[in-house]
Amino acid sequence: MNEIVFAGFGGQGVLTSGLIISSIAVSKGLNATWIPSYGSAMRGGTANCTVKFGKEMIYNPAQEEPNLLLAMNTPSFNKFIDIIAPGGTVVINTDMVSTEANTRDDITIVEVPCNSIANEMNHPKGANIVMSGVIIKLLNEFTEEEAIDGMNEMFNKKGKGKFQEMNTKAMKIGFDFVK
Amino acid sequence: MAKARKIPKIIEKPSSFCPGCGHGIAIRLIAECLEELGQDENIIFGIGVGCSSLLGGVLETDRLHCLHGRASAVCTGMKRVSPENIVISYQGDGDAYSIGLSETTNAAYRNENITVITVNNTNFGMTGGQMSSTTLQGQKTTTSPNGRDCSITGSPIKFPELVAQQFNVAYVARGSVTSPAKINKLKGYIKNALEAQINGEGYSVVEILSPCPTNWGMTPLQAFEKIDNEIVKEFPIGEFKKREGK
Amino acid sequence: MAEMIKGNHAISEAAIRYGARLYAGYPITPSTEIMEYLSWRMPEVGGTFVQAESELAGINMVIGGAACGVRSFTASSGPGISLKQEGITQLYDEELAAVIINVVRYGNGIGTLYTAQCDYLRETRGGGNGDYRAIVLCPESIQEAVELVGLAFDLADKYRTVAVLMTEGALGQMMEPCTLPDFIETKRAPWGFDGKYSYKKVGIFDRDSMKEAVLMNEKHNAIKANEQRWEDENLEDADYVFVAFGLPGRSTKGAVKKLQEEGNKVGFIRPITAWPFPEEAFKKINPNVKGLITVEANATGQLVEDVALTVKKVLRADIPVYSLPYVYGIPAMKTIKADYKKIVDGEIKEVF
Numbered sequence: 001m002n003e004i005v006f007a008g009f010g011g012q013g014v015l016t017s018g019l020i021i022s023s024i025a026v027s028k029g030l031n032a033t034w035i036p037s038y039g040s041a042m043r044g045g046t047a048n049c050t051v052k053f054g055k056e057m058i059y060n061p062a063q064e065e066p067n068l069l070l071a072m073n074t075p076s077f078n079k080f081i082d083i084i085a086p087g088g089t090v091v092i093n094t095d096m097v098s099t100e101a102n103t104r105d106d107i108t109i110v111e112v113p114c115n116s117i118a119n120e121m122n123h124p125k126g127a128n129i130v131m132s133g134v135i136i137k138l139l140n141e142f143t144e145e146e147a148i149d150g151m152n153e154m155f156n157k158k159g160k161g162k163f164q165e166m167n168t169k170a171m172k173i174g175f176d177f178v179k
Numbered sequence: 180m181a182k183a184r185k186i187p188k189i190i191e192k193p194s195s196f197c198p199g200c201g202h203g204i205a206i207r208l209i210a211e212c213l214e215e216l217g218q219d220e221n222i223i224f225g226i227g228v229g230c231s232s233l234l235g236g237v238l239e240t241d242r243l244h245c246l247h248g249r250a251s252a253v254c255t256g257m258k259r260v261s262p263e264n265i266v267i268s269y270q271g272d273g274d275a276y277s278i279g280l281s282e283t284t285n286a287a288y289r290n291e292n293i294t295v296i297t298v299n300n301t302n303f304g305m306t307g308g309q310m311s312s313t314t315l316q317g318q319k320t321t322t323s324p325n326g327r328d329c330s331i332t333g334s335p336i337k338f339p340e341l342v343a344q345q346f347n348v349a350y351v352a353r354g355s356v357t358s359p360a361k362i363n364k365l366k367g368y369i370k371n372a373l374e375a376q377i378n379g380e381g382y383s384v385v386e387i388l389s390p391c392p393t394n395w396g397m398t399p400l401q402a403f404e405k406i407d408n409e410i411v412k413e414f415p416i417g418e419f420k421k422r423e424g425k
Numbered sequence: 426m427a428e429m430i431k432g433n434h435a436i437s438e439a440a441i442r443y444g445a446r447l448y449a450g451y452p453i454t455p456s457t458e459i460m461e462y463l464s465w466r467m468p469e470v471g472g473t474f475v476q477a478e479s480e481l482a483g484i485n486m487v488i489g490g491a492a493c494g495v496r497s498f499t500a501s502s503g504p505g506i507s508l509k510q511e512g513i514t515q516l517y518d519e520e521l522a523a524v525i526i527n528v529v530r531y532g533n534g535i536g537t538l539y540t541a542q543c544d545y546l547r548e549t550r551g552g553g554n555g556d557y558r559a560i561v562l563c564p565e566s567i568q569e570a571v572e573l574v575g576l577a578f579d580l581a582d583k584y585r586t587v588a589v590l591m592t593e594g595a596l597g598q599m600m601e602p603c604t605l606p607d608f609i610e611t612k613r614a615p616w617g618f619d620g621k622y623s624y625k626k627v628g629i630f631d632r633d634s635m636k637e638a639v640l641m642n643e644k645h646n647a648i649k650a651n652e653q654r655w656e657d658e659n660l661e662d663a664d665y666v667f668v669a670f671g672l673p674g675r676s677t678k679g680a681v682k683k684l685q686e687e688g689n690k691v692g693f694i695r696p697i698t699a700w701p702f703p704e705e706a707f708k709k710i711n712p713n714v715k716g717l718i719t720v721e722a723n724a725t726g727q728l729v730e731d732v733a734l735t736v737k738k739v740l741r742a743d744i745p746v747y748s749l750p751y752v753y754g755i756p757a758m759k760t761i762k763a764d765y766k767k768i769v770d771g772e773i774k775e776v777f
Contacts (some may be wrong), residue, residue: 059679256489264620
């Protein structure tokens with residue numbers, strides 16, 4: 001069972017990133033849940049969602065002990081760093097995240113300048129997709145092809161298939177970023 | 180030559196209103212109009228809480244006794260799912276303009292294709308004559324024992340005028356039951372309102388000035404005179420929004 | 426293949442497919458996605474969608490639709506459901522079939538937006554004036570929510586009553602894979618108004634409350650006898666039996682599984698109908714059971730009252746009944762496990 005928290009500012013696409021990963025899992029026949037934080041801060045505040053997936057039944061869809069955190073900004077890193085499972089992984093957006101407050105030495109931090117990467121490829125809104133690619137590679141549960149197909153299928157169903165080429169490219173770059 | 184008026188088929192039994200009350204005339208006129216328009220087997224009523232509730236014991240038609248003030252919302256639901264039926268909301272002034280002002284106003288605001296008949300007797304009749312939103316300045320009721328002081332209670336609400344001036348609705352009128360001529364005129368208003376609904380023109384409302392001798396502490400004749408001499412000055416009768424077709 | 430879908434959207438689409446053709450309501454977090462979805466979906470199937478000016482107007486529009494025999498429903502949360510109570514008791518009183526979706530959020534008064542189960546007692550005891558009971562269904566997953574929407578409309582029609590889907594904020598907001606049902610053929614209830622007075626309705630001034638009370642109790646007894654639904658596991662052998670519903674119930678199932686793996690003799694009952702309360706399930710409980718434990722997302726412990734009453738009624742024994750009320754949210758499995766240990770060790774005392 002994987003438990004991943006996706007966190008950042010509203011508008012950084014963390015909820016979408018969570019949806020991409022969970023949709024890929026479902027397209028591979030796994031169980032998956034996606035649960036967002038929700039409330040009065042509809043715009044500009046922090047947003048996060050928790051995704052769980054695996055072969056087994058998911059009893060509790062809510063956050064318990066994530067083995068992976070995507071932190072797109074510093075407040076998200078600080079908010080969730082203490083609940084990451086020992087041995088877990090934190091993927092940070094080095095363009096925006098300071099790890100100054102980190103006290104954990106039992107986790108792995110993966111640094112990705114995802115805004116810079118997305119800007120370089122002229123797809124500034126694709127930073128979350130780059131990160132999705134990074135996470136897919138780190139999880140080692142899906143092939144690159146399964147991930148790209150699952151993502152594109154998800155966007156197509158939402159009627160948002162027009163960025164398919166750019167999204168595919170962004171995910172590949174993220175996937176290849178992890179050596 | 181006077182002719183006997185046939186009792187409309189949907190009138191099941193005599194009403195139990197107080198002597199001199201205007202509700203019986205109002206209900207009779209509605210029933211006559213429905214029959215004359217061929218709609219008496221195509222009618223659903225939403226009935227208010229108060230003396231208007233007693234319509235439920237008079238007419239033999241589909242009718243739902245609505246929660247206090249909510250008849251316009253209930254009728255909205257009915258008409259939306261059954262647009263082929265004629266839907267009438269029958270309410271008093273307390274029901275429609277006090278506790279139900281939101282529902283009453285918003286049905287007009289949406290221009291729902293329903294007909295609202297409000298019987299305005301300037302007080303809450305069923306509960307024994309308390310002040311309502313239409314009670315006149317100085318009028319004594321059980322909750323304004325020294326006479327209504329509009330400086331602290333607000334002034335009588337004129338719903339037909341409000342709707343006619345502010346909202347896009349099909350037909351608005353106010354009538355009275357104090358003389359045969361006025362009753363005939365009122366019947367014309369009700370018929371217009373129903374025809375507006377039949378033609379899908381939109382929201383129609385007819386307010387009926389009605390005597391309440393019991394709670395006004397008057398004889399029926401005195402109550403009629405009060406309407407003709409005092410109440411019509413505050414609540415003028417006539418058509419405030421004429422039909423313009425669909 | 427099942428697809429990821431948001432709980433509130435799945436509930437909305439399920440209602441459409443199960444024949445609902447009137448929705449009227451007012452926006453309130455965390456239920457709003459239901460009306461957003463239906464604002465475009467209901468017109469597609471020729472149904473009625475009204476964004477009402479208030480919760481009161483919304484439930485009264487539902488009364489209007491239901492009175493005409495059309496499958497009608499509304500959704501809300503927290504104080505919105507409080508406002509709807511006058512309409513819910515009216516629906517029940519006029520024997521109109523309707524469905525209410527309560528996407529429960531935590532708190533008294535205006536409350537909060539947190540997911541919770543704080544409306545349990547209100548929903549299971551009728552909620553409005555009078556002494557009626559509505560059927561209350563509580564899903565643990567989006568798939569089950571979809572199925573219970575269909576059941577809610579069917580039971581509402583069958584018994585001519587109000588059925589409440591008591592779901593939770595988190596279940597409305599979350600996504601998981603779900604298979605949607607096929608469309609049923611829509612038809613009007615034969616007793617609905619048609620303008621011709623085909624169905625002779627009793628006017629309120631001709632009512633005989635004594636007679637109606639007998640009929641009401643008969644109806645309630647029939648529902649209690651026929652419609653109890655629950656999921657259970659390992660009741661015959663359990664030292665301790667957990668009772669929990671909805672998402673906390675789902676988490677409790679996970680905790681029970683882990684406790685069993687660690688050698689504890691525990692079982693669970695997950696009520697699917699909160700009313701009628703699944704008393705039948707309690708007949709299976711080990712007569713030597715050491716205690717029953719409710720897991721709840723409220724502050725005061727509400728479900729525990731029904732569990733205690735049912736222990737008295739069914740088990741006829743003085744068995745301790747404990748409550749773990751976690752206020753709001755979905756309790757973590759490890760939290761439930763830790764608190765179970767405290768109960769076994771005597772650190773948490775029984776409520777009844």
